[in-house]
Amino acid sequence: MKILALSGSIRANSYNTALVKTLQKLNSDVEVYEELAELPIFNPDLDIYTLEEDNSPKKVVEFRAKIREADVFVISTPEYAHQISGVLKNALDWLVSSDCIVAKPTVVISASTSAMGGDKAHAQLVALLKVISQNILEDASLIVTCVNKKIDSNGTVVDKDLRKELETLLEKIKR
Numbered sequence: 267m268k269i270l271a272l273s274g275s276i277r278a279n280s281y282n283t284a285l286v287k288t289l290q291k292l293n294s295d296v297e298v299y300e301e302l303a304e305l306p307i308f309n310p311d312l313d314i315y316t317l318e319e320d321n322s323p324k325k326v327v328e329f330r331a332k333i334r335e336a337d338v339f340v341i342s343t344p345e346y347a348h349q350i351s352g353v354l355k356n357a358l359d360w361l362v363s364s365d366c367i368v369a370k371p372t373v374v375i376s377a378s379t380s381a382m383g384g385d386k387a388h389a390q391l392v393a394l395l396k397v398i399s400q401n402i403l404e405d406a407s408l409i410v411t412c413v414n415k416k417i418d419s420n421g422t423v424v425d426k427d428l429r430k431e432l433e434t435l436l437e438k439i440k441r
């Protein structure tokens with residue numbers, strides 16, 4: 267089973283990136299997509315996609331191909347001003363016209379330093395995904411509160427409960 271995991275934060279010491287990298291450590295079937303910042307700014311003029319061919323920018327074509335090849339797509343989002351990040355929204359805009367995410371089982375994680383865990387960005391992301399995808403695995407979703415107390419400065423998950431939650435998430439994906 268191929269699992270593609272994407273962090274919606276491009277910050278060097280991002281907790282969301284640490285989470286998707288931990289999923290990869292727990293399960294070698296997980297590939298972490300690390301080119302979010304290299305996707306061009308969404309422009310429908312450049313979104314030259316038909317079911318027969320994709321003449322959109324190279325990074326976009328590659329991004330769509332990675333999602334298409336994956337059995338499951340996992341997105342971990344930060345929350346900025348109660349919203350998902352701009353870079354994540356940009357990436358998702360490139361998926362709207364493509365069929366790559368329509369039937370893809372997709373898991374949403376949010377992680378924030380706040381006690382709410384980015385719940386508003388989480389809800390926003392689920393709502394957005396429901397527009398472009400028909401297969402959100404809501405049962406496997408995760409909201410990580412006070413994430414800075416659960417992941418150390420090396421990006422290691424030190425909180426036992428969070429580690430267990432990540433293991434459970436992977437088990438639910440595999441069911």
Ligand SMILES: Cc1cc2nc3c(=O)[nH]c(=O)nc-3n(C[C@H](O)[C@H](O)[C@H](O)COP(=O)(O)O)c2cc1C
Pocket residue numbers: 275276277279280281282283343344345346347348349377378379380382383384385
């Ligand atoms: C400009 C800015 C706005 C933020 N707004 C929110 C917010 O609305 N809700 C929240 O829970 N956390 C908020 N945070 C805290 C982030 O969730 C926190 O910095 C988190 O670690 C970012 O994710 P990352 O570690 O993956 O980069 C904000 C942080 C910044 C820098």
